[in-house]
Amino acid sequence: MTLSDAIAKLDEIEKAAYALNHAQAVLTTDGDTAAPKNSWKGRGMALAYLGELLYRQLVNPETGEVLETVLQHPNEAGEIVFRRAEVMKEAYDDMHVLPMEEYTAYEELTNESGAVWHEAKEKSDWNLFAPYLEKIIAFRRHFASLKAPEKPAYDVLLDQFEKDASMETLDPFFRSLRDDLAPLIREIAARKKPVPAFLKGPWPIARQRLFSEKVMALEGIDSLNCTLGETEHPFTNSCNKWDVRITTHYHEEDPFSSMFSVIHEGGHALYELDIRDDLQFTCLAGGSTMGIHESQSRFYENLIGRSRAFCTPLLKIMREVFPDQMEGVIEEDLYSAVNLSEPSLIRTEADELTYSLHVMIRYELEKAMIAGDLKVRDIPGEWNRLYREVLGVEVPDDRRGCLQDSHWSFGGIGYFPSYALGSAYGVQMLREMEKTVPVWDTVAAGHLAPVTAWLTERIHQYGCLKKPKDLLAGAMGGPLDPSVYTGYLKKKFSELYRLS
């Protein structure tokens, strides 16, 4: 096969993969937003068929030859084509070791287990979900052994979400977070602040929808390319830079839950919206690792969204949308209100300080369950023990305990660490950004464009063109150092809670 034949064929594969991925993304998003409740069956059939086509596009001898041919010509192929082959080769290597029947059986299992998890969570009934999780763990371990029999299975899983992550790097990372943050969390828990009176609202949902629009505009999201929907669990889904969807969930008693969802998902969206035009409709036109993606969402949500400076434009908007509720509220009140810290039960609602320890608990559990040291039936007890030990909270039921997250139900074992890594990456990027961008002046002025421009220059524009480690090196100014992250949290929360 000549190089030009290989490139032509690569283009064809990309075209097919784009169309199939686009359809899958829209069907999934629609399924969670506009579709009737009973539509799951037909959608499942359609998604299964599209998944099969995608598998066949990737897993066949011709695709292998196409990729090999391009990869043998790094100079002639050009940077973009070569990297496309490299990234596709990673997916090829992941997939082609899986027999079609096992892959299909696994897809069917996770499709079904998603529905079962929903029901189990509603009923707070671990026994309903447990047999599915057992099968999922068995599949993941088996697939990991097919891919890299020489490596611990959990390392193989971690690597799928965060390239090159392993227990060797994550063990000391999480140990450092725990050692540095747990004492501070205990100290703050002892000095509990009263909830500010203005928070009681009420916050009518029709006004909150308007508030979302203004928050998206403040964040710099172009509504011609990105729309907002409503779902129980907020998410971002992207087809290309001109077709991004984010969702949120409104609570009448609290405007900040939705607002921070919008800002968080908006951070994911900005990443996708700012990827270079010439990478669109190829496998490079998406964010890099999960950790890097989370670094962007959590950057906007916490480092910007919960900063003192952001309270200036935020208060202005809130006064426009909620004039009665915000009467007499000053920026300091707002800053304090969005940074209340208290050990709690639910990860997605946790404050910035305690968040990473929720993640750490899941990391410990996943390690043990994949190693075979923790039986599925023993997860609830172990979950509750860790919440007691690490965060000092009692878990009243599995709904608010080990059934709260959907990740395991779709096979996303190894995903959670990305949230903590992303948070840590983000702080190191902020420190680097501060060297050249007057971050806090521009945020206080309600002008986030320079912040996004910096992130676009260092991260967003590249999509998957650069390798994750090069991307991080170019944005963090040095290797991962958890003390930068914990140092940031210790300073911020010591000041907020006036600790010595």
Added chain:
Amino acid sequence: MTLSDAIAKLDEIEKAAYALNHAQAVLTTDGDTAAPKNSWKGRGMALAYLGELLYRQLVNPETGEVLETVLQHPNEAGEIVFRRAEVMKEAYDDMHVLPMEEYTAYEELTNESGAVWHEAKEKSDWNLFAPYLEKIIAFRRHFASLKAPEKPAYDVLLDQFEKDASMETLDPFFRSLRDDLAPLIREIAARKKPVPAFLKGPWPIARQRLFSEKVMALEGIDSLNCTLGETEHPFTNSCNKWDVRITTHYHEEDPFSSMFSVIHEGGHALYELDIRDDLQFTCLAGGSTMGIHESQSRFYENLIGRSRAFCTPLLKIMREVFPDQMEGVIEEDLYSAVNLSEPSLIRTEADELTYSLHVMIRYELEKAMIAGDLKVRDIPGEWNRLYREVLGVEVPDDRRGCLQDSHWSFGGIGYFPSYALGSAYGVQMLREMEKTVPVWDTVAAGHLAPVTAWLTERIHQYGCLKKPKDLLAGAMGGPLDPSVYTGYLKKKFSELYRLS
């Protein structure tokens, strides 16, 4: 090929076709509702690829052999399998005469011309759209000649939307409508009624959304299987009987425009929702011809929704949702308000009496343009002449004239007659239904289930299992007879306008 091999292969083709059609339906619906404005490019690429796959599924020698094999075994195959092969054969015959490149070029043309038509309509600029329509007409004529060179091209087009329809049957049908209705329309136009005062509203859109929910419930639509969206042009799209979408468009100054859209699209939806379970996910799981589909939507919209009896439950709901606006309004006022008749410019907003003459005008124009007797550049003049002659109205611009409908832009030449045929079918079904169902008592009681049950028994349940002519014979109690339709209209409107 053995019969059992052929049936197994037919199942496979259906599975693929279902998945691809499902994806196309969701992408299209999503594109008109939730998708960002700039998303058209990626969606176009995805739809083109899915369309290509669908073409390849259908147009290949193996599919031809599968269909022939099944069709040679009417008894052994069983009713459903045989009819599936028969219906698929019709699509096969339509498609396999089209060379792939011409089919793709046509798909691209109509995809593009849709966007151009939107712009042309906005700018009221026929010259913008004219070159596209010229190409579309050329394609349609060419495709018709490939399919049935011995038949007039317009008959081939008519047959695609309404099986066995032809100019031979439609010419006298429309002549009869014109002869019977035009004098009455002129008489009523001379006795113009004042617009009732309560109609001035205002009708807040948030309340109208609630109103829609209640109207859908009254019509008997299960929201677990059918959801309502919002688009400029209302439509229905169905993936299967558990996944139907309808849309509407709200106007603050008028509650009835949206309400009748909901009832009309709801009629299409009920048809799809009531098709038998054992036909789902096959090519029989959809409504029959366009005319039969329109007979159902217009049945609920006009025969039920604009009936005197329906005003009883309707007034109850409107009083709940709009207590201030409806104060002092009685059922007679409502009946009169939803049946104001006046020759007007816009087909989709036309009243029940004048509606079919809007359709007749399009029929005359299409006949002439496909025969080559009317140049595209002369359409606006001819359109305006016919509106003046038939309806007595002056067309002020092409936006409200020959650019108002989208049909020609997507190649739907020959579609319009279905609207008028459907209206006529519906009245004949009503007459038949009245023989066994106490229609007006049950409608006045707000209990539409017996009406829907009758339509389900005669029409809905069969999907495409019966041939259109058998379906109609079973529901209409006799052949098409336009005098039943015009008789119904003459009686209703003579009474409403107290004509002798």
